[in-house]
Amino acid sequence: MRTALVTAVAGAAVAFLLGLLTFGVQATVHPHDVPLAVVAPPPIAERVQAADSAEVDLRVVSADQARTLLADKEVYGVLEIAPGQATIRLNPAVNPSGTQVAQQVLTGVAQGAGLPVKIETQAVSAAERTAPLAASALLWVGGMVAGLLFVVLKGRRLRLVSSLTAAVLTVGSVAGLLAWWGVTFTAGALGFLLAVAVSFALLQAGLFKHLGIRAMGVLGLLYLMAPAVAGQVPELLNPVYRAVLWSWTPFRFSTEGLRSLMYGGSIGTEWWVFGGIALVGLVLALAGKEAQADGPDGVVDVRVDEADRLPGTQRQHTA
Known part of the structure; x- marks a missing residue:
């Protein structure tokens, strides 16, 4: 009975939290100033x-x-x-x-x-309007899936190599997809996409190293928040959402930065933001030990050596 009640309450709480952080942003949109x-x-x-x-x-x-x-x-x-x-x-x-x-x-x-x-105004296609936010979200997904599979497959070495390779390949796949939609990028925009992908991948690699598969609780929630918050105009958002979510979400900086570069603009703050994210991710990925993986049924393998067995596990000799 207790387990049934706890799981039911947890489900309702998660649904409330996700609704608050995603659909609530759009439900409270109203222009001001x-x-x-x-x-x-x-x-x-x-x-x-x-x-x-x-x-x-x-x-x-x-x-x-x-x-x-x-x-x-x-x-x-x-x-x-x-x-x-x-x-x-x-x-x-x-x-x-x-x-x-x-x-x-x-x-x-x-x-x-x-x-x-x-x-x-310059004519803008539906694909061009969609591209900045879509590219940001897809770069996050590419790094997140690569980091998750590295944990699931019990990878121990070359985590950074895996992350950086995933970043480069994801940029290539995203650029190819957008080109198929008719969206073309300048060299500066492609360079910015690569910087975003690398910073995302490094941050995710660091979190997966220290939290293991539990990092999905953080990374998945950030991804669900991205489309609801990053694509909005700050003057349309509820002031609480603007201060608590929009002001810091990295997807906002990647979306706005890419949109500026697509139309001949320049960026400055965005380089600092993603440089900082990459630095934090690199520190996390290089520091500390790997998260302990849980064995079947939640039992942790303590790896007792043969020489350290308890006496009860040895064969008893009769007199």
Whole structure:
């Protein structure tokens, strides 16, 4: 009876935790202070500022400032209003969900001013919108499966060789898959993919070394959180999820970094993040002893040598 109750409660608790960390992120999405830029003559600019709300942060700036903000990804879209015309400018390197919100809001502002709307942006396919997050998740899965099999097959030597080889091969398979979908990468983007894959593989190798198969409890949970959190716009997330999950998840940095490099942008923070992850993983992989593997039925093999047998195991001699 006790076992039945404990397992039932554990199942319910895990379901609650996963729901909280995954579906809860999407269920609580609501825009707040989404940054947008507007270029407009003074009379229209005053009306635009009056339309500001808690959902959006409309910044009235000059044309040069607006384009700089958009290029630096500090705003999700720019509305330029000229006599008889309104132009919405979008940056493909910006999170697609943020771009969609920007287009909807700025179109409403232009239509409220009674102006026809023209949208200027680089055409982005569905595969290109999917690629950054998909590549990040697949690189994590490749390293995780390689590390898990190394433990299951009772590997003891060349763990780092296995991890690094898995990282290189996974990058090749991901790049090939995305190329099949019609997504091409620059050399810089491929180099960043390799850096991400290596850092993931080293971290996973270190955790598997010290925790054994129990590391899947950590690595699996991180993977389940990735698509729900990393692909979201921070201004759409519940503030609690933004602070507790989005702010630190490595998938967010890999997704944003790859998206920037795909469209000619540059990155800086991301290199430091994945360099740090790789360093931590390398230290874990080189330090300490292997986790003790459990034998059948949870019995640990203590490897008693023949010379150290207990007296009771020796053959008794009769007088």
